[in-house]
Amino acid sequence: MEVFRIYKGEGEYFDLGQLPPYRQCFSFGGGAARKSGYCIDPDKCIGCQGCRIVCPAGCISASFPRSIDTAHCLHCGNCYRICPAGAVERRDG
Template sequence: MGAEEYLQILREDIHSVIFATADKDGHPVTCAVDIMLSDEDSVYFLTARGKSFYERLCADPFISLTGLRGKDTMSSQSITIRGKVRETGGALLPKIFKKNPYMVEIYPTETSRSALTVFQIYEGSGEYFDLSCRPIYRESFSFGGARAAANEMDVTEECTGCGLCLPVCPQKCIDISARPVKIQQEHCLHCGKCAEICPQQAIARRKSCHSRNDCSI
């Protein structure tokens, strides 16, 4: 699936997610927030301007969020996003209240709604992770011009094809018929056991981002 489909799942099927922001000391703070709207390149949420969440967003417009669905751990799917946010004001509030009618019970009058403002996650990268299938499945995606993060286990040419990595792989997602061996990234748990046992030290984690301001997040 593409980013638009994952953002739609986040809005329609998961809806309530956990956001992480940073306080003035750089310490993480979490809160539960509903995803109100989505399109092909972004998602929208709202908050009141009097909340500390609003202050944190204005001071450091960078968020991380995770949403989860499923009746238990082994039937769960999650979507995680890291990205940049910007305030868009109140223009979308009528559309948000129409699509999310329960909001009328929380902010019943136009006067009370004047405290609200909308934020857009306009650029970011994310990952879909599915524990309900065997082997597990994961897929990275990006939107708004960001590059998808490449948080993978890489195999270098130092690999001799000894095959010691396969028995310790929880998902058995290593093709040892290839040389160097090939890790099926869409099924990998990123546990790192293959790297630990490799006698040639031919396996290592590859990350595409070294800065939280990098669009590859």
């Protein structure tokens, strides 16, 4: 048996047992948790509600300008694909 040690890293906890699902990023040993997923640029958002309609997790705010609750986002990309103004942006950490 070989012994090993993890010095630093990052990960993601994803609980599909809740509605809406819950997501949490974490890091350890000096690693940095990357922010990924989607965000909405308030300067580009036109308030059409297309993103809210197609979001299966219901994590996009009703208030204008829209925002995404990243703890519940499934990263499905529906909002990104449907936005006519290009206000939804992908973050790749």
